[in-house]
Amino acid sequence: MNIVRVSLEHHRSYPIYIGSDVLSRTGEFFRKHSLPAQTVVITDRNVAERYLPVVKKSLEEKGFSVYSIILPSGEKQKSLSVCNTIYTRLLQQRITRTSVVVALGGGVIGDLAGFIAATYQRGIDFVQIPTSLLSQVDSSVGGKVGVNHPLAKNMIGAFYQPKFVIADSSALRTLPQREIICGLGEVVKYGIIMNKDFFNFVEENLSQAVNGNTDIFSSFVEESCTMKAFIVSKDEKENGLRAILNFGHTIGHALEQAGKYRVLKHGEAVLLGMAAEAFISRQLGLLNDNSFNQIFNVIKSIPLPSLKKLPLHSTTLLDTMRKDKKSTAVSIRMVLAKKIGKTTLPFPVQEDVIRESIKFLQKNF
């Protein structure tokens, strides 16, 4: 097992325990961190049938009691109405402030359970046990928790850090290929924004990973968490550096929304967004041809849904980008690549270049 530390002020630093079969050590970690005896495990059906028994057994063996809440899977669960149902169950069950919420699942469960932990009785302890690649490399680290509003995604939320994270790479064996690809999108992103050697390593091992060879995932998760932990430690609340994690996301979000969140999954949209934003970086003279081609070839080698399934109207896509959190009243801003391993902070981009990048995507994907 390896441990990555997220260093934060005011005693809020925490470890990420990464390794194979670490789920069976859950109770041991709870003891080590002196967590309350009552746990509430929030999970979804897919994950519960595979991993709830091992987590429950491990907790109970170490003297913790487990109350589990099993939800259907899917983004729809990230809503205030589902939160309300959960609050009711917690109150009926007389769950007190000296309890701990455990998120066992992908990013949907992590965001939702984290929001419950942040708000129930003004905040109770929280532990993340991410089981999808995306949640292990991204959403479980950094403390962003929240739910969707009918008008926009992730609009209601908080920064709320867990006590620790357990990322078990052997749990990724049961992940469907499309979900692996979504996680790989974020893994590729870390290489582009921060670390050329890691990008090369991912490039070399990509086809194995896409085909579900999970041996490589421990190192993908460890390296990705190390980079995200570094960024979050420097800028917990996204006032500066943390924005670089948004590379690929400005155009990615617009594509995701164009398909009404049904055609493209988040990680797929980010991969396409990174191809378009790398194209823009090259057009603006920030990124050289070689680096652009390397990024493009990596993304092109990953199976992705065809963009022909999507209504790609530049005007609508630009409208969405204008509402992006990085944009200002006068310009659409996005993070661009200067080379593999280095990006700009959010940078104003002319609309004609963005239109060109959308044509580039249409031609190639």
Ligand SMILES: NC(=O)c1ccc[n+]([C@@H]2O[C@H](COP(=O)([O-])OP(=O)(O)OC[C@H]3O[C@@H](n4cnc5c(N)ncnc54)[C@H](O)[C@@H]3O)[C@@H](O)[C@H]2O)c1
């Ligand atoms: N908080 C953050 O910083 C942050 C960052 C990125 C994304 N997110 C959020 O994360 C969510 C997406 O997360 P996700 O991609 O993990 O989606 P998800 O939670 O919906 O999980 C994807 C699917 O995989 C299943 N699954 C999970 N683990 C499994 C396993 N080990 N074996 C088999 N099936 C498994 C789930 O049941 C689900 O059907 C979005 O809501 C997004 O907004 C949050």
